[in-house]
Amino acid sequence: MLSLRVTRRFCNFAAAIALSHSPAAVSSCFQNQNQKPLEEPALVKLKAERDPEKLFNLFRANAENRLVVENRFAFEDTVSRLAGANRFDYIEHLLEHQKTLPQGRREGFMVRIIMLYGKAGMIKHATDTFYNMHLHGCKRTVKSFNAALKVLTGSRDLAAIEAFVNEAPKKFDIEFDIFSVNIIVKALCETGVSDKAYLLMVEIEKSGVRPDVITYTTLISAFYKDNRAVIGNGLWNLMLLKGCLPNLATFNVRIQYLVNIRRACHANDVMRLMQKIGIVPDEVSYNLVIKGFFQAGNPEMAKIVFFSLRDKGLKFNAKVYQTMVHYLCKGGEFDLAYTMCRDCMRNNWYLNVDTIHTLLEGLKKNGQLNKAAVIMTLAQRRVPPFRSSHLSYLQAVLSRS
Numbered sequence: 001m002l003s004l005r006v007t008r009r010f011c012n013f014a015a016a017i018a019l020s021h022s023p024a025a026v027s028s029c030f031q032n033q034n035q036k037p038l039e040e041p042a043l044v045k046l047k048a049e050r051d052p053e054k055l056f057n058l059f060r061a062n063a064e065n066r067l068v069v070e071n072r073f074a075f076e077d078t079v080s081r082l083a084g085a086n087r088f089d090y091i092e093h094l095l096e097h098q099k100t101l102p103q104g105r106r107e108g109f110m111v112r113i114i115m116l117y118g119k120a121g122m123i124k125h126a127t128d129t130f131y132n133m134h135l136h137g138c139k140r141t142v143k144s145f146n147a148a149l150k151v152l153t154g155s156r157d158l159a160a161i162e163a164f165v166n167e168a169p170k171k172f173d174i175e176f177d178i179f180s181v182n183i184i185v186k187a188l189c190e191t192g193v194s195d196k197a198y199l200l201m202v203e204i205e206k207s208g209v210r211p212d213v214i215t216y217t218t219l220i221s222a223f224y225k226d227n228r229a230v231i232g233n234g235l236w237n238l239m240l241l242k243g244c245l246p247n248l249a250t251f252n253v254r255i256q257y258l259v260n261i262r263r264a265c266h267a268n269d270v271m272r273l274m275q276k277i278g279i280v281p282d283e284v285s286y287n288l289v290i291k292g293f294f295q296a297g298n299p300e301m302a303k304i305v306f307f308s309l310r311d312k313g314l315k316f317n318a319k320v321y322q323t324m325v326h327y328l329c330k331g332g333e334f335d336l337a338y339t340m341c342r343d344c345m346r347n348n349w350y351l352n353v354d355t356i357h358t359l360l361e362g363l364k365k366n367g368q369l370n371k372a373a374v375i376m377t378l379a380q381r382r383v384p385p386f387r388s389s390h391l392s393y394l395q396a397v398l399s400r401s
Contacts (some may be wrong), residue, residue: 042068046078052085056094063097070103075116083120091120099129104136111147118151126151127164145174146183153187161187176204182214189222197222198235213239217250224257232257248279255288264292268305283317290320294327302327303336318349326355334362338371345378353390360397372398 042062049055059078062068069075082090095113103109110133117126130148133140145168152164165184168174181204188197198219201211216239223232236254239246246254251274258267267289271281286309293302306324310316321344328337337359341351350356356379363372379386379394386394 043071043074046074050081052082052087052090055081056087056090059094060097063094064101069098069101072112075112076119079116079120088120088122091117091122092125095125095129099136105138107133107138107141107144110136110138111144114144114147114151118147118154121154123151123155130168140172140174142174142177142180145169145172146177146179149180149183153183153190156187156191158188158191158193176207176209178209178212178215181209181211182218185215186218189218194219194222194226194228198231211242211244213244213247213250216244217247217253220250221253224253224260229257229261246279248274248282248285251279252282252284252288255285255292259288259292259295262292262296264289264296264298264301267292268301283320286314286316287320287323291323291327294323294330299327299331299333318344318351321349322351322355325351325359329355329358329362332362334359334366334368338363338368338375341375342378345375345382348383350379350382350386353386353393357394357397360394364397369398 042058042065045058046055046062046068049058055078059068078094079091082088082094095116098104098113099110110129114126114129117123117129127148130140130144133144148168149161149164152161155161161184169176181201185197185201188194188200201215201219205211216235220232220235220239223229223235236246236250239250251270255267255270258264258270271285271289274281274285286305290302290305293299293305302324306316306320321340325337325341325344328334328340341356341359344351356375360372360375363369363375376394376398380391385391
């Protein structure tokens with residue numbers, strides 16, 4: 001019945017136009033229908049606006065528009081651009097107003113406000129938001145505690161982090177979870193106190209929070225970077241003893257360490273072990289092993305690894321090609337470097353300008369100007385294009401006599 005009524009209305013509308021027998025009447029009728037153009041959606045306007053003041057006013061005008069407020073990207077993008085323009089006063093005005101709206105009673109929304117303040121580098125505003133959540137009728141849990149803690153760790157202020165960790169949970173009756181532990185452990189490792197991070201893990205485990213693979217991976221990585229491999233390896237064994245299995249990130253940390261100490265063969269063995277136990281290496285794993293063989297003075301093994309993996313159908317990303325071409329040029333193997341660079345660029349994967357420059361220099365020195373011209377042509381077709389200064393830098397190689 002509904003479709004029939006719609007059809008009848010359309011027929012009546014068409015008949016009214018036809019009875020007038022006037023083209024002007026037809027044109028006038030359609031103009032009247034479109035007299036008021038549709039206004040551009042607020043989200044589209046926000047994305048297009050580049051002036052900080054206009055952006056602020058536009059967001060403020062839509063502060064209660066659910067399509068805007070509940071859109072995480074629009075919120076984050078607006079705050080990010082205002083921060084880039086150093087308009088922290090605008091950010092404060094917008095976010096403080098958001099707290100007063102009904103969604104300010106939801107912890108998830110308050111967590112977003114805390115993280116947005118953190119993204120803008122307004123750390124005190126973020127922690128104040130956590131401490132004052134009750135003023136907006138919003139309950140705190142470990143979720144909002146973790147958000148404030150994560151923002152605070154960005155300051156690298158160890159004293160402030162320790163004060164917050166010691167005070168906030170007691171004051172608001174919040175118990176740590178594994179996410180809290182991992183945030184604190186990472187912060188301690190990044191500030192150079194890995195021993196304290198390890199002791200914290202031990203104490204937290206006694207209280208019933210069991211460390212996970214992220215906890216162990218963070219600690220292992222920190223001790224490897226400090227050249228304290230004995231402790232790093234001990235943590236690896238402890239992790240296995242506790243029944244916590246390493247993941248891809250843990251294996252990559254170990255491979256990175258072995259590459260750093262020029263033990264590429266052992267790194268390759270670790271990568272093979274990963275495959276045996278069902279953990280698929282990623283581009284980081286492959287790139288580290290290949291780079292390791294080059295740095296250890298064994299380019300033939302690096303090529304064997306590359307081609308054997310490629311023959312198995314593995315598709316590398318630009319980083320692996322970057323490593324291969326860089327070290328092949330360094331070793332004077334410009335023919336193979338040219339082939340790899342050409343194939344890579346044909347897929348719109350471009351190496352860094354210095355590596356392409358080194359390749360062009362080598363091809364020209366060997367009298368292979370045709371190959372150099374091919375690389376230059378492909379460089380000029382880059383999407384998006386290279387900067388004009390970069391292209392001039394490359395063209396200078398071919399223009400020199």
